[in-house]
Amino acid sequence: MATMDRHPPHCPPHPSLATLALAHALSAAERGLAVIPLARTKLPALPSPHRGDPPSAPRCHGECGLPGHGVYDASTDPRRIRALFAAAPRATGYGIACGLAPHHLIGVDLDTKSGTDASASLRELALRHLFTIPDTVVVATPSGGRHLWLSGPPDAVVPNSAGRLAPGIDIRGAGGYLVGPGSRTEHGVYSTVPGTGHLPPAPCPPALLRLLTPPPRAHHPMTGRPGQHGLGLVQFVLSAHEGQRNTRLFWAACRAYENGVGDTLADALTDAAVHAGLTEREARSTIASAARLTAGP
Structure with a gap:
């Protein structure tokens, strides 16, 4: 049979x-x-x-x-x-992954599990600081929340945060990631909101970007003489607050390698990271990771 x-x-x-x-x-x-x-x-x-x-x-x-x-x-x-x-x-x-070229993605996570109306909080922030959220990719989460995709400028690092901007609003920046649409989790499926999936990530409004990026601290003078762009990257690492040193170093090293000066700046970036509080071994490891991630296929 x-x-x-x-x-x-x-x-x-x-x-x-x-x-x-x-x-x-x-x-x-x-x-x-x-x-x-x-x-x-x-x-x-x-x-x-x-x-x-x-x-x-x-x-x-x-x-x-x-x-x-x-x-x-x-x-x-x-x-x-x-x-x-x-x-x-x-x-x-x-x-x-957020924070990487070419989009330098910033994720605005409007949560619903906190018991607050995160969308209302964002609207209040927008009114108070005079910005509007442009049309962009919006991803619906299984819990009823929303992920807004925004792009940042290459010279700004947005740290990850939870509830710092406003209750119920989490930010995914450099070193973080967003769950992609089409993903299935134990709570359900993530999906793009109709009419937004074809859009590119819209530029983050400058007023919102200022809220997302902490002010720089005074930096230590450096004895090396990298180029002007390289000097800016080095100073950016020097001005890192505790808790963002590795993130800033990783971002700066990525930008350096993307611009073809990673190997040239590696020592200066390492010195800056050590001044900011990392060990040399940690700094070298992070820079090597940036070199690997930005290497072409």
């Missing part, structure tokens, strides 16, 4: 969630958005290769060449993305 096919000819098998997530991730990468695979928990799907390392071990941002470094794995290279998803067969979504 002939056995029945598991999937009749008129009913082709459904693609796996990982395959769907990969397709969405590749589509985002075509728009210049660097991506990583995510698990149903919204956390990176690949475990760290350094789980057994002692606490005193230097922090690795991917210099070891292995996957599993969270947002530092993010890439727009289709081959790299396929390899990441192949190593994460249980992935059901993807994350979009």
Whole structure:
């Protein structure tokens, strides 16, 4: 007796969630958005290769060449993305790294779980500081919240924050990521709001950008003589507050390598980071991570 096919000819098998997530991730990468695979928990799907390392071990941002470094794995290279998803067969979504060229993405997360009306808080901020949110990509979250995608200028670093701008408003900036539309999590599916998916991330209004970027501190003088653009990057690292030193160094190193002066500025950026409070080993590791992330395919 002939056995029945598991999937009749008129009913082709459904693609796996990982395959769907990969397709969405590749589509985002075509728009210049660097991506990583995510698990149903919204956390990176690949475990760290350094789980057994002692606490005193230097922090690795991917210099070891292995996957599993969270947002530092993010890439727009289709081959790299396929390899990441192949190593994460249980992935059901993807994350979009913020703060990277070409969009320098800033995510405004309007949360609903805090019991406050985050959209109303944002409207109040806009009225008080005289800005409007332009038409841009809006992603609906399973909890009823919204993610607004904005682009920042290349010379501004927006730190991640939760509730600092206003209750219920979280910001995803350099070193953070947004759950991409099409991702399936344990709470539901993320999807673009109709009429916004085709839009590019709109420029962040200057008044809002000023609220998102902390004022610089006085910086230490440097003895080196990098070029004017390089000097600005070095001073930017020197003015880092506690808690944003590594983020600022990573951003500045990315900009340096994107402009072809990363190796030239590496020592000056390291010195600046040490002045700001990082160890030399931490600084070198972060700069190496920036070099790897900005390297062409």
